[in-house]
Amino acid sequence: MELIETLLMTPGPVHLDSETMLAGAATLLHHRTSDFSPIYSECLELLKKFIGVKNNLFLTTSSGTGAMETAIANLFNEGETILNVQTGVFGVRFTKICQAFNLKTVELKCEDGKAVRVEQIAEALKQHPEITGVTITFNETSTGVCNDIEAVGNYLKDKNVYLVVDGVSGLGALPYNHDKWNVDATVTASQKGFLAPPGVGMVALSDRAWEKAQKVKVHGFYFDLKEYKRNQDLAVPAYPWTPAINVMYSLLVALRKIDKIGLDNCINHYHRLAEGFRAGLKALGIKVFTEEKALSNVLTVFYVPEGINPKEIIKEMVERYGIRIAGGQEQFSNTLLRVTTIGNIAERDIISTLGIFEMMLKEKGALKEVGEGVKAAMNYFLNN
Amino acid sequence: MELIETLLMTPGPVHLDSETMLAGAATLLHHRTSDFSPIYSECLELLKKFIGVKNNLFLTTSSGTGAMETAIANLFNEGETILNVQTGVFGVRFTKICQAFNLKTVELKCEDGKAVRVEQIAEALKQHPEITGVTITFNETSTGVCNDIEAVGNYLKDKNVYLVVDGVSGLGALPYNHDKWNVDATVTASQKGFLAPPGVGMVALSDRAWEKAQKVKVHGFYFDLKEYKRNQDLAVPAYPWTPAINVMYSLLVALRKIDKIGLDNCINHYHRLAEGFRAGLKALGIKVFTEEKALSNVLTVFYVPEGINPKEIIKEMVERYGIRIAGGQEQFSNTLLRVTTIGNIAERDIISTLGIFEMMLKEKGALKEVGEGVKAAMNYFLNN
Numbered sequence: 001m002e003l004i005e006t007l008l009m010t011p012g013p014v015h016l017d018s019e020t021m022l023a024g025a026a027t028l029l030h031h032r033t034s035d036f037s038p039i040y041s042e043c044l045e046l047l048k049k050f051i052g053v054k055n056n057l058f059l060t061t062s063s064g065t066g067a068m069e070t071a072i073a074n075l076f077n078e079g080e081t082i083l084n085v086q087t088g089v090f091g092v093r094f095t096k097i098c099q100a101f102n103l104k105t106v107e108l109k110c111e112d113g114k115a116v117r118v119e120q121i122a123e124a125l126k127q128h129p130e131i132t133g134v135t136i137t138f139n140e141t142s143t144g145v146c147n148d149i150e151a152v153g154n155y156l157k158d159k160n161v162y163l164v165v166d167g168v169s170g171l172g173a174l175p176y177n178h179d180k181w182n183v184d185a186t187v188t189a190s191q192k193g194f195l196a197p198p199g200v201g202m203v204a205l206s207d208r209a210w211e212k213a214q215k216v217k218v219h220g221f222y223f224d225l226k227e228y229k230r231n232q233d234l235a236v237p238a239y240p241w242t243p244a245i246n247v248m249y250s251l252l253v254a255l256r257k258i259d260k261i262g263l264d265n266c267i268n269h270y271h272r273l274a275e276g277f278r279a280g281l282k283a284l285g286i287k288v289f290t291e292e293k294a295l296s297n298v299l300t301v302f303y304v305p306e307g308i309n310p311k312e313i314i315k316e317m318v319e320r321y322g323i324r325i326a327g328g329q330e331q332f333s334n335t336l337l338r339v340t341t342i343g344n345i346a347e348r349d350i351i352s353t354l355g356i357f358e359m360m361l362k363e364k365g366a367l368k369e370v371g372e373g374v375k376a377a378m379n380y381f382l383n384n
Numbered sequence: 385m386e387l388i389e390t391l392l393m394t395p396g397p398v399h400l401d402s403e404t405m406l407a408g409a410a411t412l413l414h415h416r417t418s419d420f421s422p423i424y425s426e427c428l429e430l431l432k433k434f435i436g437v438k439n440n441l442f443l444t445t446s447s448g449t450g451a452m453e454t455a456i457a458n459l460f461n462e463g464e465t466i467l468n469v470q471t472g473v474f475g476v477r478f479t480k481i482c483q484a485f486n487l488k489t490v491e492l493k494c495e496d497g498k499a500v501r502v503e504q505i506a507e508a509l510k511q512h513p514e515i516t517g518v519t520i521t522f523n524e525t526s527t528g529v530c531n532d533i534e535a536v537g538n539y540l541k542d543k544n545v546y547l548v549v550d551g552v553s554g555l556g557a558l559p560y561n562h563d564k565w566n567v568d569a570t571v572t573a574s575q576k577g578f579l580a581p582p583g584v585g586m587v588a589l590s591d592r593a594w595e596k597a598q599k600v601k602v603h604g605f606y607f608d609l610k611e612y613k614r615n616q617d618l619a620v621p622a623y624p625w626t627p628a629i630n631v632m633y634s635l636l637v638a639l640r641k642i643d644k645i646g647l648d649n650c651i652n653h654y655h656r657l658a659e660g661f662r663a664g665l666k667a668l669g670i671k672v673f674t675e676e677k678a679l680s681n682v683l684t685v686f687y688v689p690e691g692i693n694p695k696e697i698i699k700e701m702v703e704r705y706g707i708r709i710a711g712g713q714e715q716f717s718n719t720l721l722r723v724t725t726i727g728n729i730a731e732r733d734i735i736s737t738l739g740i741f742e743m744m745l746k747e748k749g750a751l752k753e754v755g756e757g758v759k760a761a762m763n764y765f766l767n768n
Contacts, residue, residue, distance in 0.1 A: 002641070002644070002645050003401075003641070003645060003650065003653060003728055003729075003730065004401065004728050004729060004730045005401045005402060005403075005728065007732065017387075017388065017389045018389060018402055018405070019389075021402070022409075025406075025409070257386070257387070260386070261386050261387060266387065269387065321730060321731055321732055322730055322732060323732055344387055344388050344389065345387075345388060346387065346388045346705060346706055347705055347740065348391065348705055348706060348707055348736035348737075348739070348740055349736065351735060351736045351739035351740070351758070352732035352733065352735045352736040352739075353732075355732070355735035355736075355739070355758055355762055356731065356732055356735070358762060359762050359765060359766055362762075362766055363766065369759075370759055370762045370763060370766065371755050371756075371758060371759030371762060371763075372755075374735070374739055374755060374758045374759075374762075375753075375754055375755030375758075375759070378739055378742060378743050378746075378754040378755060378758075379754060379755075381743060382743055382746055382747065382754065
């Protein structure tokens with residue numbers, strides 16, 4: 001429908017409001033000036049608070065993948081062995097990055113839709129005592145799996161093993177605390193729970209990680225955090241290179257809004273939306289891919305009824321009704337759908353997404369009668 | 385919910401997309417130049433096509449009320465007698481304007497929620513042969529009543545009585561043809577069916593109306609169309625005074641979009657939304673205020689269940705769920721609600737508005753079980 005704008009129910013970029021987007025339309029400021037520096041510094045302060053890191057936070061001009069690369073490049077010397085917990089596509093991505101930096105990798109492939117158990121990590125460390133780092137995805141956007149970072153951090157804290165967490169889709173959307181949870185590197189980005197456009201990566205480091213980073217010879221130039229630190233410590237704090245200036249304008253507006261509402265309130269809101277959406281799916285007899293205890297606020301990954309092509313559903317939902325949802329990634333592209341419940345969205349968007357989804361199923365003969373999904377979501381919202 | 389933007393389901397201003405709004409953020413051009421003039425001229429051409437007027441169309445820098453005043457001020461001399469068909473607040477507004485211009489008025493008050501019948505007009509003309517003009521509302525935003533302008537125009541066409549139509553909320557949303565329907569003056573504005581922000585009024589005149597206007601002494605200066613005509617005929621067509629320049633930028637983007645989609649397709653889309661919404665209300669046992677044959681695409685006016693305060697519904701729907709609907713006007717403010725089905729909106733917005741409305745009713749004890757309204761709307765959309 002050309003008359004309307006598309007509602008993004010995709011797990012990143014998420015749907016943003018015009019206040020945030022319009023902030024990015026302001027005239028550019030030069031980035032090495034006292035005009036721009038307060039914007040940069042305030043973003044850093046608010047992000048430190050939301051990530052739960054007291055000392056070391058760096059912003060990269062990159063996507064989340066760039067932030068992942070930054071953590072690996074700065075924390076590990078060539079030849080070190082890294083355990084990569086894989087609960088989906090983004091867990092595998094850490095393996096690829098590690099290998100590109102000539103690190104040795106041990107891959108811990110978890111069962112489909114299941115979170116890693118600490119015992120699995122313990123077992124891998126026992127079998128590979130040479131492991132010096134563990135990478136793990138907080139919330140896997142490809143499978144909906146949310147891993148228990150607190151438990152993993154607690155297990156690793158007294159070991160000489162550095163914990164690197166991909167928090168790209170989880171930060172801002174789920175409770176998290178880098179320092180308290182004994183994480184060494186948390187990487188995230190602007191376009192998911194922090195409700196801003198893409199373009200800014202974030203890397204938080206523990207003190208011991210920062211200390212180790214001093215002794216790492218970074219292969220590469222752009223992501224060398226020593227240069228970031230030197231620029232951050234200038235009288236007028238700056239980036240080493242040119243930042244995504246207007247993305248930072250939007251990011252600051254979004255972070256201030258989150259701060260005003262309260263991060264906990266945002267997280268609770270997303271929880272409500274996610275549970276409401278899943279109540280709808282349940283009423284429709286739709287099977288969720290992710291195991292119950294690994295479910296999160298960020299997104300729900302679910303099977304389409306047999307005989308239905310998820311790609312057709314996606315195409316028709318956006319072309320006919322202006323709602324963009326996502327499909328399964330890689331081997332799941334013909335069986336799964338993914339719908340986010342974070343962003344500048346609310347109950348109304350869950351109701352309409354479920355409603356249009358039901359209409360699609362009805363048309364394709366996979367549903368006898370429409371209405372049960374939205375009804376269940378509405379009842380969830382009324383009762384919670 | 386501070387996290388989200390408000391969805392406008394109000395009958396004007398209607399919900400607009402950011403493409404239209406952002407067009408209005410461009411740098412100002414000077415209005416008496418060949419830079420701006422093509423924008424003005426293209427708006428005029430597209431509007432002539434959509435209103436169905438070949439020769440005389442003028443744009444005012446005003447709201448719809450300013451356009452109403454323009455028609456009255458230019459068409460009638462002091463002392464003439466005008467019949468004001470009243471099917472709601474905006475019908476009465478014409479009486480007030482006529483009286484402010486020292487015209488004599490005959491008021492034809494129609495029954496609540498009912499359209500005027502041609503016989504009623506014939507009877508009034510018979511009783512008051514001195515009547516030289518008839519004012520009528522095409523689509524009454526206060527009551528949802530849509531009057532049959534074609535029938536009235538057909539009846540009046542051979543009489544020496546000038547027909548003035550308030551088309552503010554109907555144009556762009558319902559089939560209409562100024563010339564074919566023998567209307568003498570059609571007034572409308574930018575913020576409803578033409579999908580632009582408020583600020584531009586529109587006045588279309590028949591040839592005989594324009595001829596009569598030459599002989600009218602306009603009381604006032606700002607709305608004297610003779611000055612508009614003189615400026616429109618300049619080598620570089622212009623407004624007589626300063627136009628709402630950036631509203632015109634948005635208006636042009638919106639009109640081009642309507643033209644690309646096709647005005648008929650827009651009208652059919654709104655019809656579908658209106659019927660879907662009313663199918664939902666019917667399933668909920670909600671009584672519509674407007675008589676069946678006077679219903680339109682523009683909005684639906686309906687009673688709240690007994691014991692429910694519509695003002696509370698409106699307040700909670702917007703504050704808790706980000707959906708803005710409207711209440712009844714004047715004597716109906718404690719009994720009626722009004723929901724539009726035009727604007728940059730679609731099926732998803734009808735489903736979510738009905739869903740949230742049902743949740744409100746359930747919470748207030750006026751509904752046993754949620755879900756029947758959205759279900760009926762979804763089924764309507766599936767079957768139509």
